[in-house]
Amino acid sequence: MAYLELNNLSKTYGQGNSATEVLSNINLSIEEGEFVAIVGFTGSGKTTLVNLVNGLLQPTKGEVLFKGQAVVGTSHERGVIFQNYSLLPWLTVGQNVYMAVKESFPKEKKSTLNKIVSKYVEMVNLTPALNKRPAELSGGMRQRVAVARALAMKPEMIVMDEPLGALDALTRGNLQDEILNIWEKEKCTALLITNDVDEGIYMADRIIPLRPGPNATLGPEFKINIDRPRDKTGLNDNPDFKRTRNAVIEYLMDIGNQRKSESEKEYELPDLSPKNFVGHFK
Amino acid sequence: MKQSIALGKLTKFMGSGFLGTLKSIFTGKIEKEDFKNFLRKVMVPIASILIFIGLWHMGAKSLYTIEANYKIEKALSEQGQQAADAMKACIASGDVSCQPNTLPSPAQVWASYKTLLQDHYAIRANKKAFKEKTATINAERLAEGKNPITYTGRPSFVDQILTSLKTVFAGFLLAFIIAVPIGIVIGLSKTLRSSANWLIQIFKPVSPVVWLLLVFMIVKTLTKDSQSDSAFIISFISVGLCAMWPTLVNTAMGVASVDKDYINVAKVLKLGTFKKVYQVILPSSLPLIFTGLRITLSVSWMVLIAIELLAQSPGLGSFVWEEFQNGAIDSNSKIIVAMFVIGGIGFLLDRMMLTIQNMVSFNKNDGV
Numbered sequence A: 001m002a003y004l005e006l007n008n009l010s011k012t013y014g015q016g017n018s019a020t021e022v023l024s025n026i027n028l029s030i031e032e033g034e035f036v037a038i039v040g041f042t043g044s045g046k047t048t049l050v051n052l053v054n055g056l057l058q059p060t061k062g063e064v065l066f067k068g069q070a071v072v073g074t075s076h077e078r079g080v081i082f083q084n085y086s087l088l089p090w091l092t093v094g095q096n097v098y099m100a101v102k103e104s105f106p107k108e109k110k111s112t113l114n115k116i117v118s119k120y121v122e123m124v125n126l127t128p129a130l131n132k133r134p135a136e137l138s139g140g141m142r143q144r145v146a147v148a149r150a151l152a153m154k155p156e157m158i159v160m161d162e163p164l165g166a167l168d169a170l171t172r173g174n175l176q177d178e179i180l181n182i183w184e185k186e187k188c189t190a191l192l193i194t195n196d197v198d199e200g201i202y203m204a205d206r207i208i209p210l211r212p213g214p215n216a217t218l219g220p221e222f223k224i225n226i227d228r229p230r231d232k233t234g235l236n237d238n239p240d241f242k243r244t245r246n247a248v249i250e251y252l253m254d255i256g257n258q259r260k261s262e263s264e265k266e267y268e269l270p271d272l273s274p275k276n277f278v279g280h281f282k
Numbered sequence B: 001m002k003q004s005i006a007l008g009k010l011t012k013f014m015g016s017g018f019l020g021t022l023k024s025i026f027t028g029k030i031e032k033e034d035f036k037n038f039l040r041k042v043m044v045p046i047a048s049i050l051i052f053i054g055l056w057h058m059g060a061k062s063l064y065t066i067e068a069n070y071k072i073e074k075a076l077s078e079q080g081q082q083a084a085d086a087m088k089a090c091i092a093s094g095d096v097s098c099q100p101n102t103l104p105s106p107a108q109v110w111a112s113y114k115t116l117l118q119d120h121y122a123i124r125a126n127k128k129a130f131k132e133k134t135a136t137i138n139a140e141r142l143a144e145g146k147n148p149i150t151y152t153g154r155p156s157f158v159d160q161i162l163t164s165l166k167t168v169f170a171g172f173l174l175a176f177i178i179a180v181p182i183g184i185v186i187g188l189s190k191t192l193r194s195s196a197n198w199l200i201q202i203f204k205p206v207s208p209v210v211w212l213l214l215v216f217m218i219v220k221t222l223t224k225d226s227q228s229d230s231a232f233i234i235s236f237i238s239v240g241l242c243a244m245w246p247t248l249v250n251t252a253m254g255v256a257s258v259d260k261d262y263i264n265v266a267k268v269l270k271l272g273t274f275k276k277v278y279q280v281i282l283p284s285s286l287p288l289i290f291t292g293l294r295i296t297l298s299v300s301w302m303v304l305i306a307i308e309l310l311a312q313s314p315g316l317g318s319f320v321w322e323e324f325q326n327g328a329i330d331s332n333s334k335i336i337v338a339m340f341v342i343g344g345i346g347f348l349l350d351r352m353m354l355t356i357q358n359m360v361s362f363n364k365n366d367g368v
Ligand SMILES: Nc1ncnc2c1ncn2[C@@H]1O[C@H](COP(=O)(O)OP(=O)(O)O)[C@@H](O)[C@H]1O
Pocket: A013, A014, A022, A040, A041, A042, A043, A044, A045, A046, A047, A048, A049, A213, A270, A272
């Protein structure tokens, strides 16, 4: 039995005539300690999939099994990093993290909780910003807080929904390494949703494309057999990396072309953008 | 340095560039840009005030002439030429008994303002003297277990203002205590929201007068055998009921429209219902709640005058009404003094709320 299992998972939004099946027939199993990445176009149903895994949504058909148990709601065992940070703007960095830690370890003393908060805030290099509010932070810093908040709860599994999507390339690279470090140190299981094939290959053990919705379903998986720690600069010359990258991209392109020829209608990308895109220009 | 910070705060409080520009004049930092600003932010407001006073003065003057001519003509048609001439002379002499009763001029209003102020000082001195005079007697009476003798003289204009402020704050507090909790409860439940909607829609536009009568019916019966000041109770309850609706609606709206992201955070952290309300829903709806409270406070102040006037509870409202009924020579100008005082206090109350509102607010997109 796998650690996390998605069995014949389908999700339909709306009812009657307006019903659209966003995800259909998703099957996936993740082993403990694994790092799995799912890549897909915007609007293909990635967030929907993540919310089914973390328990914010319930499937229309099929089931999500976490350690053999059906997922019926959220759980502290599965930490979530949201696509749009979702920090509480009236709380400082420290308070945002503290709130999560307090819920995760309700019996601990305040001083212990504070120690955990400082440890994780330090881990994402935000100690100088401990007492700042999200409004005073750049997009990258906010995303770091979100990472710290999710990890400080010491989840067994961490579910990330395009956690770095709104960041510039440089910040993105740094945070990728930070997340990988923490994942290795804490030995948790990770599910990463991304729209960046390179990022998926750099970080994960397996990468799986999501065929765009409606009726999105998972494509074939690609194993990434590159030794860790991976060297980002050397990656471009790594034959394994190049092969996997080309295969995934070709697969996604093929789907795109197929869709175009199937219908005259252009595939319309929903107008989804990160809530505060301006953030990282600050 | 400290002074300039305080001034900066004051400027922010006043919410206008006027003081800011004045500040830069005092601190001697005038440049070309500043001069333009000086013109726009200092000279133009001052000019507009002068124009306003000028127009008022001319308007009052022509109204005075119309009223005077009417009086003379009336005397002429009713009592003949001789009476008309007498009337003319009387008006010209400035005799109190025959002055035309019309819109007072700025100068008259200013004079009345000074009179009211002097009156206040006189009454205050009186009170003090009374207190000193009765101090020993009151001590004896208290020792004997009797009620002390209290000052029962006429309240001064300033006393009336303070009474009005007391009533408005009591009413505001009542509105706060009723509207915020109910708003939260309604906001949390869709069912309650739709069942309370008709009630809110019907009661929201009800005029202060009707609220007063309603409260009067109830409070009159309830306070039949109690000693308490029922006029005060009636007026502050009416003010509260009348003004609470914006807060109620805004609170419900704020609670009902909390960003889905925050709700998701609450779910992922597995916050209990109580914590979810206190740590996520309330803070996120605080800006809207405060907008509601700000409207409530200004509505309270606005309806207070009318309610005091009707409930005959002491305060600015009854001051205005008494002066109107009084019909003394300077009554009209006293009413206009009251008008400016009412407007000025209303402005300050609104600024106060705005400052508090800015303190508790955050930008809606700050967290995401
Ligand atoms: N609550 C919802 N109700 C109806 N449709 C939704 C809802 N959430 C998402 N969708 C639709 O489902 C599709 C997939 O959305 P989403 O999972 O957010 O995609 P992604 O995260 O890959 O960009 C989109 O077409 C979107 O419009």
